[in-house]
Amino acid sequence: MEDVMKEEKQEIPTIYTLDEIQKVINTPNFATDLIHAIQEGFVALERGEFFACPIQTMGLPPFPFVEDIEGYAAQTCVKSGYFRGQDYYVIKIASGGYPIPNSGLMQIYSQRTGKMKAILLDDGVLTEIRTAAVGSLACQLLGPSIIETIGMVGTGIQARYQLNMLKTVTECRTIHLWGRTTNKVEILRDELLKDGWETVHIVNDIDDLLKECDVIITTTCSREPLLGKDLTVLSHRKRPGLHISCIGSDAPGKMELSPHLVAKADLLVADTVSQSVERGEFQSAYREGLIPVVDSNSSTLLSLGRLIERKDLHRNDTEDGRFTIFDSSGVALQDCIVAQMTYAALNQQL
């Protein structure tokens, strides 16, 4: 009886493994194309052309997945979104938190039929890459024209992805590196030297980065300010112009910069202005009244989408002495873009 009830069966979706995905994302133009696509995506977001569902979260108290492990904090998030008028919608399932390793996959569905086309078993790699891409995009728009030294705060996976992606937007190959754990800093230094970086200098006092570097990327999950305890170093900088991209610490209560350092910036940019009031680097500075209430048209704070369209605010003058900060908390459109780009590239290979 069941046979007469359904006219059309679901075609079998294609499953792409991490190996296949890595081949595609390691091709020469992928990083550049991704940065460009994400730039266009943020403009579309600003114009109201992207829709993201409220995130579904599972595994949190009072419904933890596992109850017999001390300190258990794993959870799963379901993030769904799409651009109006494009071919696909994307659902990302991401899991992580003690004691399970971060993992994830992305699913591609047809907007026209609703049916699943593919699963990208990227194991979280596409999330790392799209996060790296937005950091590099911010450096491209706001980094000084001459970058002699890049500062890196943090020694984790995202630090590696950020630096790898940064190679596509700057020719600078000098890094000043700070991390909490000596051993991890040394491992990363050795890796980077093998990976084409010319100079990797380990920094003991994190605020030395503010003196020496033209661009700084922060990638930790700190709950307290790391950078900017001593603001006097800012007046001893060697060159004018400083940009900081804050990639880590995107939850409420987490931060990597001192609110007083944030208050010193000439221009603050957030991937989502509304999120930046509640989470990430700007939250404390707001609460302490150190930066003005948001007014996207004229204030020192604006969204990444608006920055992209405001070409007059991009850094294009070697003498531009501005101090700029970009804060990323991550938005669904980045997932949607990286998934669609990867799927298209995988399809082309066939």
Add this chain to the structure above:
Amino acid sequence: MEDVMKEEKQEIPTIYTLDEIQKVINTPNFATDLIHAIQEGFVALERGEFFACPIQTMGLPPFPFVEDIEGYAAQTCVKSGYFRGQDYYVIKIASGGYPIPNSGLMQIYSQRTGKMKAILLDDGVLTEIRTAAVGSLACQLLGPSIIETIGMVGTGIQARYQLNMLKTVTECRTIHLWGRTTNKVEILRDELLKDGWETVHIVNDIDDLLKECDVIITTTCSREPLLGKDLTVLSHRKRPGLHISCIGSDAPGKMELSPHLVAKADLLVADTVSQSVERGEFQSAYREGLIPVVDSNSSTLLSLGRLIERKDLHRNDTEDGRFTIFDSSGVALQDCIVAQMTYAALNQQL
């Protein structure tokens, strides 16, 4: 560089096709086991052991998937949930609405690792079956001991699934059938006669069902009352005891029963009491003040989970002349149970 970053890759999830799924759900005990598992699931729900995320909906205005089709109304829902302390969590993706056919798939993930185990490409069949199971469960708990005639309102897919499932809870093989479209009614009658039903009588006046039948199932998507326009027929019933399971019309504004018929019932049961105030059969009767404000302990309205535990309210007396109504609007735990049962059965087959 990427290789050193990830210790452990996602194993390839298993994809099960509709053919494989249908073999499993057509095995002799599947329907009985499913009804039993859903009965236990509703008790667990009542005890707070099931968690469902708010539903994600995509494709609705002002973000339709497709803008160039007149009357376009397709959408996709993402429904996620899990039982505390069980092995898996389940995500269902269901699409439907003009002009695309209903479709869907279910995904099984490990609660312990967060990783995807399997995709059931059931194309919506598992949703049909779990809906049929809850209708049969209600008939089992509330149907008269002697069922001589089953009334069916509607001639669609769910009507077929309901009747197929009902065979496992009653030996009655006589159906009185009502539908709006003569042609469809006749097709269904012929199908049912081939399918083991002994008598299928086509009814022209729907309210005759109230006079002739011991159990009635409604499966339409009506926006206006169909059954119970003439309540005088109730006093001409041949046998005491009547149960109606209302399966269709579960959206706000939709209904299949007259609110005055609802008001005549001795006992009203809803899969979710809070939903039943806003959608389905009881909403109008509430609004018109025909049935009392909810009080689950003593009132005439209670949840299915509570009914299951209140054995004193189950129908077990051939002389029980009560008139009972069950209204289903569908809850995520049914998806979770049918997906986990099907996955377990598919695994055992290997």
